Amino acid sequence: MLVEPGELLAAINSPDDLKKLSEDQLVQVSQELRQFIIDSVSIYGGHFGASLGVVELTVALHYVFNTPYDQLVWDVGHQAYGHKILTGRRDRFPTNRRYGGMSGFPKRKESEYDAFGVGHSSTSIGAALGMAVASDYKGEKDRQHIAVIGDGAMTAGMAFEALNHAGVANSNLLVILNDNCMSIDPNVGALKEYLTDITTSRTYNKVRDELWNVLGKLSKFGPNPQQIARKVEQAMKATLLKQSNLFEALNFRYFGPVDGHDVQHLATILRDLKTIPGPKILHCVTVKGKGYALAEKDQTLWHAPGLFDKITGEIHTKTYEKPQPPKYQDVFGHTMVELAEQNDKVMGVTPAMPSGCSLNIMMKAMPDRAFDVGIAEQHAVTFSAGLATQGLVPFCNIYSSFMQRAYDQVLHDVALQNLNVVFCLDRAGFAGADGPTHHGCYDIAYMRSIPNMVVSAPMNEEELRNLMYTAQLPDMGPFSIRYPRGEGMMPEWRTPLKKIAVGTGRVVREGEGVAILSIGHIGNYAAKATQQLAAEGLNVGHYDMRFAKPLDEEMLAAALSKYKAIVTVEDGCLPGGFGAAILEFMADHGYSVPVKRLGIPDRIVEHGTQDELYKECGFDVAGIAAAVREMAGKVAAKAAVEKVVL
Numbered sequence: 001m002l003v004e005p006g007e008l009l010a011a012i013n014s015p016d017d018l019k020k021l022s023e024d025q026l027v028q029v030s031q032e033l034r035q036f037i038i039d040s041v042s043i044y045g046g047h048f049g050a051s052l053g054v055v056e057l058t059v060a061l062h063y064v065f066n067t068p069y070d071q072l073v074w075d076v077g078h079q080a081y082g083h084k085i086l087t088g089r090r091d092r093f094p095t096n097r098r099y100g101g102m103s104g105f106p107k108r109k110e111s112e113y114d115a116f117g118v119g120h121s122s123t124s125i126g127a128a129l130g131m132a133v134a135s136d137y138k139g140e141k142d143r144q145h146i147a148v149i150g151d152g153a154m155t156a157g158m159a160f161e162a163l164n165h166a167g168v169a170n171s172n173l174l175v176i177l178n179d180n181c182m183s184i185d186p187n188v189g190a191l192k193e194y195l196t197d198i199t200t201s202r203t204y205n206k207v208r209d210e211l212w213n214v215l216g217k218l219s220k221f222g223p224n225p226q227q228i229a230r231k232v233e234q235a236m237k238a239t240l241l242k243q244s245n246l247f248e249a250l251n252f253r254y255f256g257p258v259d260g261h262d263v264q265h266l267a268t269i270l271r272d273l274k275t276i277p278g279p280k281i282l283h284c285v286t287v288k289g290k291g292y293a294l295a296e297k298d299q300t301l302w303h304a305p306g307l308f309d310k311i312t313g314e315i316h317t318k319t320y321e322k323p324q325p326p327k328y329q330d331v332f333g334h335t336m337v338e339l340a341e342q343n344d345k346v347m348g349v350t351p352a353m354p355s356g357c358s359l360n361i362m363m364k365a366m367p368d369r370a371f372d373v374g375i376a377e378q379h380a381v382t383f384s385a386g387l388a389t390q391g392l393v394p395f396c397n398i399y400s401s402f403m404q405r406a407y408d409q410v411l412h413d414v415a416l417q418n419l420n421v422v423f424c425l426d427r428a429g430f431a432g433a434d435g436p437t438h439h440g441c442y443d444i445a446y447m448r449s450i451p452n453m454v455v456s457a458p459m460n461e462e463e464l465r466n467l468m469y470t471a472q473l474p475d476m477g478p479f480s481i482r483y484p485r486g487e488g489m490m491p492e493w494r495t496p497l498k499k500i501a502v503g504t505g506r507v508v509r510e511g512e513g514v515a516i517l518s519i520g521h522i523g524n525y526a527a528k529a530t531q532q533l534a535a536e537g538l539n540v541g542h543y544d545m546r547f548a549k550p551l552d553e554e555m556l557a558a559a560l561s562k563y564k565a566i567v568t569v570e571d572g573c574l575p576g577g578f579g580a581a582i583l584e585f586m587a588d589h590g591y592s593v594p595v596k597r598l599g600i601p602d603r604i605v606e607h608g609t610q611d612e613l614y615k616e617c618g619f620d621v622a623g624i625a626a627a628v629r630e631m632a633g634k635v636a637a638k639a640a641v642e643k644v645v646l
């Protein structure tokens with residue numbers, strides 16, 4: 001073991017062991033847990049700042065509540081490392097996010113302590129409410145249901161929808177709002193300002209603390225003082241806070257704000273809250289990255305820093321002798337500025353991923369033309385639709401998997417009205433270590449089914465730039481461009497912007513016998529496979545189709561007439577995907593050439609590096625080459641049979 005737990009932590013293999021500690025020992029065990037997370041993430045990688053920020057909360061929750069009977073739902077789950085360590089998975093930590101190893105997020109099949117599988121944000125309140133209502137139905141009156149949600153996740157519509165329901169369901173639900181003023185980037189929006197208003201109202205906090213101190217003393221004499229104090233507190237909130245009672249207006253009892261790093265105080269409060277029925281919210285104020293100075297200072301960088309030297313804080317980056325290709329996201333970010341300089345109608349929109357998708361480059365250069373709307377994918381799409389009705393051309397950049405949330409908005413608000421909105425789907429295909437919650441498998445299939453939608457994918461940086469350029473030309477209608485996480489292919493990527501005729505592909509190489517039809521970046525793997533095959537004497541054709549919709553029908557017809565077998569390659573799901581589009585075209589036009597489709601199969605693919613997952617699914621370079629050989633073998637066998645018959 002490269003990471004040794006501290007003395008108390010070493011003895012904790014489940015929350016039952018934690019409960020054996022005295023309340024005085026909670027501070028030490030919290031320190032040890034924090035150190036274990038720092039030590040582990042520095043050498044194994046993963047999300048960092050969020051877990052450090054909830055160390056005390058995690059300890060207090062498992063100390064006070066009877067998990068797993070009491071159900072604890074973590075929102076997003078990127079902050080649940082402490083939870084995993086305390087619930088019997090400390091020894092598995094070296095495998096975190098690795099192929100075949102522990103998931104970076106809570107996952108029901110991984111542990112009975114993971115009450116709900118997460119990864120996408122803002123699901124915790126709805127899920128915990130469902131559990132609470134189920135407990136009501138089953139008569140489990142003693143069961144507790146807790147949702148831990150961050151201030152960033154709280155900005156999403158789903159969270160509000162669940163609060164709205166919970167306020168009348170009257171079930172036993174505790175929402176813990178972990179307020180650190182941060183999403184991945186600084187949190188945005190009016191809710192953030194409201195929460196800041198509560199946390200910074202010194203007068204309110206002072207009067208409230210005094211009131212509850214008195215209450216604590218009086219409560220020995222019965223529940224009445226509590227009721228009086230509550231009434232006084234409500235009146236006080238209304239007068240002392242600018243906008244009061246957002247949560248109380250939704251029938252939640254609001255407690256806080258409390259210091260989320262005072263573990264003993266948290267344990268006391270949580271114990272009290274256990275006795276209060278119905279929906280309640282505890283507002284905890286925490287610091288993202290708490291306990292690691294650099295992470296406290298640059299919270300965005302340390303959200304998920306990669307491997308680092310825990311002593312110096314140096315983040316390990318590879319060094320290269322030659323210039324390397326840029327990340328696709330950066331090509332997007334810089335090209336946005338270039339396009340916006342040329343076309344004053346171009347705007348940028350991101351739901352809470354400005355640094356993830358590099359729209360932050362435009363937000364800095366043109367703050368009035370690029371918007372972070374918070375974790376609100378549905379709103380991001382409809383907001384973009386609104387901009388488009390006024391003649392603007394919004395580029396709405398959403399990670400492929402998060403876009404799943406906004407399918408109806410794409411269809412109803414954009415496509416039905418044929419509005420000029422450009423959807424840039426970053427992290428399309430396998431996301432890698434984040435795993436199935438984040439893999440962008442489905443976008444070709446779901447975008448292809450939408451009328452008016454152009455579905456495209458660049459094979460390299462130049463194509464990304466040209467597709468972006470094309471998409472903002474007049475009257476293009478809804479236009480989607482997908483590209484993967486990570487680097488492209490071209491160190492010299494600032495190529496002149498050129499129009500690509502919609503629905504046209506390009507020939508990468510002519511061959512004979514078998515042709516590969518690929519879409520997007522994975523075409524580079526196909527290109528390598530064709531080179532390997534050429535060395536073996538197999539001269540394989542390769543077409544970079546660029547568009548899954550509309551297909552380049554002319555090119556396809558030519559390829560289907562010339563070649564005896566086809567292999568399609570996509571970094572997307574096979575059902576309904578690019579290969580399926582080719583088969584539909586063939587069926588509709590009477591082609592019967594044998595086809596082998598390579599892509600993401602119809603099952604959940606877990607986490608690992610992108611290359612490990614391509615290999616697992618058979619579309620890494622070796623897999624593509626093997627598929628071509630197989631098809632070439634069939635072609636040769638068929639030709640041999642035909643020769644004998646003749």
Ligand SMILES: Cc1ncc(C[n+]2csc(CCOP(=O)(O)OP(=O)(O)O)c2C)c(N)n1
Pocket residue numbers: 050053076078079119120121149150151152153154178180182183184288351352353375377402405
């Ligand atoms: C639907 C969805 N959109 C975006 C994300 C990406 N994302 C993951 S964590 C995060 C920030 C969450 O902020 P908060 O809930 O406040 O948690 P913190 O990191 O501050 O602890 C974002 C935007 C996501 N996981 N799910």
Ligand SMILES: CC(=O)[C@@H](O)[C@H](O)COP(=O)(O)O
Pocket residue numbers: 076078119184304356427431434485
């Ligand atoms: C938890 C979460 O959803 C994000 O932090 C996500 O892991 C970011 O992914 P990228 O690293 O690909 O931006």
Ligand SMILES: [Mg+2]
Pocket residue numbers: 150151152153178179180181182183187
């Ligand atoms: Mg936050």
